[in-house]
Amino acid sequence: MIDKSDLWLVIFGMGIGSFALRFVFLGIVGDRAMPEWLLRHLRYTAVAIMPALVAPLVLWPSATGGDPDPLRIAAAVLGLAAAYVWKSVYAGMIGGAAVMLIGAYWLP
Numbered sequence: 001m002i003d004k005s006d007l008w009l010v011i012f013g014m015g016i017g018s019f020a021l022r023f024v025f026l027g028i029v030g031d032r033a034m035p036e037w038l039l040r041h042l043r044y045t046a047v048a049i050m051p052a053l054v055a056p057l058v059l060w061p062s063a064t065g066g067d068p069d070p071l072r073i074a075a076a077v078l079g080l081a082a083a084y085v086w087k088s089v090y091a092g093m094i095g096g097a098a099v100m101l102i103g104a105y106w107l108p
Helices: 004-028 036-043 045-059 070-086 089-106
Strands: none
């Protein structure tokens, strides 16, 4: 069991860290023009986060004890293909979800 004082120390520390990170970009740099190379890199931040969140769930799902699941891999591949073809994140999510739902229904 975690001591309450340790828990509050961690919560307070995370709050200070979160505030400091936001303050650097909004408070200090917010009114200045950023260089083009930095803006170009910042545009790809959101695109990089989605694969980082999805990849562990596809390759090492906790539902299967960490073993790769062919249905999840197929859903990820089809979702990626749908997103690429239609240039839409929503198409990718709907395509992947459809494969998971159909696969869960048809497979025992």
